Amino acid sequence: MSIEHFLDNSISSWMAGEGKHSDIVMSTRIRLARNLNGYRFPLAFTEDEAHKIDQSVSATLLDASDELHMQFSSFHIKDVSELSRQVLVEKHLISPKLANSPMTGSVLLSNDESVSVMVNEEDHIRIQCLFSGLQIQEAYAQADELDRVLDKELPYAFDEQFGYLTSCPTNTGTGLRASVMMHLPALTMTKQMNRIVTIISRLGMVVRGIYGEGSEALGNVYQVSNQTTLGKSEEDILADLQSITEQIIQKEREARDALLKHSANTLEDRLYRSLGTLSFARIMATDEAARCLSDVRLGIDMGLIEDVDMSILNECMVFMQPGFLQKYAGTSLNTSERDMFRAKLLRERLQKEEKQKTKGEESE
């Protein structure tokens, strides 16, 4: 499939809003880091090594598509334009590191975008599975299957003491990073997040903002993932994440109930104001858009806002990012032009939704 297939649509399968607890858990991601024996890691290798690794990993995966019941499209990063790379980053299909790598690297994408394998990112191989809602076991099973297929053909760098050898010592061992992306507006509003972040960090887990390390929680979206990869089996890592996620879900639901009980009017007012802003504003910066979308999403979840579809919000969260906006606009935009274009798109998207609704009602 052409790269356009993966760029045109801002909705990936993980945004479908399906899966368990999908009102709170937006997506589950599993990532396995692997390296091949006989080649230096990407920080130290030569272009020649990069090229050979790219060839053998890509060929192995493309050959295994029948066994995996999965079609892959493979793209050399160098052949992808800068803006298209940014769009792939914003869809979480590749990392910024791969997008900016000067060496030969590739990404292999399954047609439904749930699987992406990066070649020559920080490690030779990065298997990533992105599922909608809370599906830790399902996503891991998928990643494990790909790992098995690659393991059959390629010599993995492994050490009995240290496990899978990775470029960064924070991934050594299982090379497994399991994470869930959660929308936690009620815990944020009731100022409980700081406490939760502290507790979680004591359990070998990390909480971050949506765009990874160091980023703030834009739009009340947090990413919870395991910190430890050494000395803990895959099963334990997954089970711990599952149980922590379930507890956070529980706390978020309690906080939502409490908000509804004690300040329903204030809450409803705030959520509808955000819907108003999204529907009518002319200038919209990223963080304001993220905040308003979070409010509207909460409104839908709690049944306070009824005539907006959830999947639209997931889509808006993605296309309001700079790369997507410029792709839609078909030209490069500076910050203030982006803020205006973002406002325009959000407005159009929400009004389109409204029109469809009223049309539907008329024809009934």
Added chain:
Amino acid sequence: MICENCKQRPAKVTVTQVHNGEHFERHYCEVCANSLHPFYVEYKQDPLSLHQLLSNWFSQTEQQPMQHKQQKNMIVCDECGWSIQRFLDEGKFGCANCYNSFRPQLPNVFKRLHNGNTKHIGKAPGALGEKIAIKKRIEAIRSQMKDAIDTESFEEAAKLRDEARDLENQLSTGGDQTDVN
């Protein structure tokens, strides 16, 4: 709070100005702050990076005299040519063989990164992986066997014992099933 300059975006940057001994606080959004105070660079820097932490931990644990320490930092991986100092500076390994070259020093690093753990206990690739998988199955069977004995289902327990024994034989013969017995 909104930005004092554009009065549109939320204020995120506080600029403190000192004028005739008096302090003034100004609140700007990032965009305006950047255009009004182009020299202001610190606010988005990574507070502390991995390689900084690594270097600090490493120097803390190495309390030897300077000369000894320098020798230690001269350890070089013969595959990629990276020294242990380079590993600490970058916070990354150069190649898989670095793990071998720096093996004695690594537990100290891992202990801090992985909650005190220094040994992998998860899955393994290839033949080794199969071996580990068999070991795990034996453990599972053993615990089932214990349950069976506790509930006095001895026939069941005997069956499980045989099953575990078969698997153990498989392990000791390197997974080759033909010469069991």
